[in-house]
Amino acid sequence: MDAPYVGQEKAKARAVYASDRNALDPEERLRWSIAACRHIADLVERERLRVIMAYVSFRSELDLSTLMQWCWQKDVRVIVPKSIVEGRSMTLHRLDSLAQLRAGAYGILEPDPNLAPPLEDDVVPELVLVPGLAFDRNGGRMGYGGGYYDRFWQRMSDSNERLGKQTLWLGASFEAQIRDEVPGEEHDLRLDGVVTEAAIYWRAGSHM
Numbered sequence: 001m002d003a004p005y006v007g008q009e010k011a012k013a014r015a016v017y018a019s020d021r022n023a024l025d026p027e028e029r030l031r032w033s034i035a036a037c038r039h040i041a042d043l044v045e046r047e048r049l050r051v052i053m054a055y056v057s058f059r060s061e062l063d064l065s066t067l068m069q070w071c072w073q074k075d076v077r078v079i080v081p082k083s084i085v086e087g088r089s090m091t092l093h094r095l096d097s098l099a100q101l102r103a104g105a106y107g108i109l110e111p112d113p114n115l116a117p118p119l120e121d122d123v124v125p126e127l128v129l130v131p132g133l134a135f136d137r138n139g140g141r142m143g144y145g146g147g148y149y150d151r152f153w154q155r156m157s158d159s160n161e162r163l164g165k166q167t168l169w170l171g172a173s174f175e176a177q178i179r180d181e182v183p184g185e186e187h188d189l190r191l192d193g194v195v196t197e198a199a200i201y202w203r204a205g206s207h208m
Helices: 003-022 026-046 065-073 148-163
Strands: 051-053 077-084 089-094 101-103 109-111 127-130 168-172 193-195 200-202
Touching (some): 026 193, 127 148
Antiparallel strands (some): 193 200
């Protein structure tokens, strides 16, 4: 299948997935977000994770703010990304308070570098929570088309190999975003699982 055709099909799918997620009731989204955060907190506690990477929710994304609050109470380090439009890359920043956020690229709240300086490249989160428009239970994810997390995944894979570390990658999704199969390409990020308000679904063959 040629690349232009795949790109067109992905663009159509993104429009449908975005519309479906935006149509979810805001009060239900909040309730489901809290339930999903509870599942993640249980995982962090069970696996004794000390450094997690979250995202700051935008529009109708699953909201991780209650997880961040829990982590701060438990002395679990929270890292959030800042998008660098040139090169479509991300820098990592330790977040200790929502007050450290400012509107950044695409209007998304991001860490203010003056309040939360970028971390060194050798910082490797133990868990990365990834937003998206749709997910499947086989590690598939439909992102927003910028490739930020795909590039970051490659970067973290290289760091893990060099440092002998391991990172868990979980999609953060409402049950309504789960599909039987999400179209993807070889270079796309492959998740270890996806967390929803109902459960954590681990990909077959993942180490969990």
